[in-house]
Amino acid sequence: MPNPADAxxxxxxxxDFQTEAGVDVALDETPHDRFTEADAPEPVRARxxxxxxxxxxxxxxxxxxxxxxxxxxxxxxxxxxxxxEAAAGDARARARNAAxxxxxxxxxxxxxxxxxRFTAKNLVFGxxxxxxxxxxxxxxxxxxxxxIGKPFxxxxxxxxxxMMAAIGLDRSSAYIANVVxxxxxxxxxxxxxxxxxxxxxxxxxxxxxxxxxxxxxxxxATQTLTxxxxxxxxxxxxxxxxxxxxxxxxxxxxxxxxxxxxQPLQKRLAWRDFRAVRAALDGKA
Ligand code: URA
Numbered sequence: 001m002p003n004p005a006d007a008x009x010x011x012x013x014x015x016d017f018q019t020e021a022g023v024d025v026a027l028d029e030t031p032h033d034r035f036t037e038a039d040a041p042e043p044v045r046a047r048x049x050x051x052x053x054x055x056x057x058x059x060x061x062x063x064x065x066x067x068x069x070x071x072x073x074x075x076x077x078x079x080x081x082x083x084x085e086a087a088a089g090d091a092r093a094r095a096r097n098a099a100x101x102x103x104x105x106x107x108x109x110x111x112x113x114x115x116x117r118f119t120a121k122n123l124v125f126g127x128x129x130x131x132x133x134x135x136x137x138x139x140x141x142x143x144x145x146x147x148i149g150k151p152f153x154x155x156x157x158x159x160x161x162x163m164m165a166a167i168g169l170d171r172s173s174a175y176i177a178n179v180v181x182x183x184x185x186x187x188x189x190x191x192x193x194x195x196x197x198x199x200x201x202x203x204x205x206x207x208x209x210x211x212x213x214x215x216x217x218x219x220x221a222t223q224t225l226t227x228x229x230x231x232x233x234x235x236x237x238x239x240x241x242x243x244x245x246x247x248x249x250x251x252x253x254x255x256x257x258x259x260x261x262x263q264p265l266q267k268r269l270a271w272r273d274f275r276a277v278r279a280a281l282d283g284k285a
Pocket of ligand 1: 138139140141142145150151152153154156157178258
């Protein structure tokens, strides 16, 4: 039997390890053995009860304090490998149905095939002016964005605001969104599967904003929208054509503000790109 001091030291070591690995949310009170769950037969999903039009005979019970969050779906082992195609197809069908940004946001809020939604506090849909001529696109929200429910609110967002201000833009003249609208836990990168599931939504969001110019901040946004595999130091400053139903927009790749916070010397490259954004908006490029 380990002595209590050793057991406590072991527990602290495990918690330290998890914190360093990026774990920052507790999903449940009790631990789950996901390996056993992945081997278990798939549960039969209950069909939703048909809606009743008639008024209830008894007094209705008081509404819950908070809308219940859908139960997390297992995304491990066999279940995970069977679902990605279906999730992306489902996302495409739903995104197509959105006739406005408000509808798209509501559809996303009800979409439960991306596991990130179960660990995020908020859906981070978009911010700024939906009529703007320019749309900035990041990768995924971080902790500040998740808490507030808007993109680019933390240190990266403050730098982005300054960079936009330097070329005469702000959130009333630009629209801002992310490829993935939920924060990946612990700020890890979204997986390719999560990106593929969310991609139809961001593509529809871009169609509905219908900007003349899309500015991709960093490699993930650039790669997702252009299909290039090149890194951002190769693609930054490049303009790609981006087909929208109404026009051929321009897509410009540049460095992500988070990268610039770590590598301030690279701001001179970003400044070049932002001047190109200004020139494009002024019809000079
Ligand atoms: N980084 C992003 O890519 N998006 C945000 O909203 C915040 C930080």
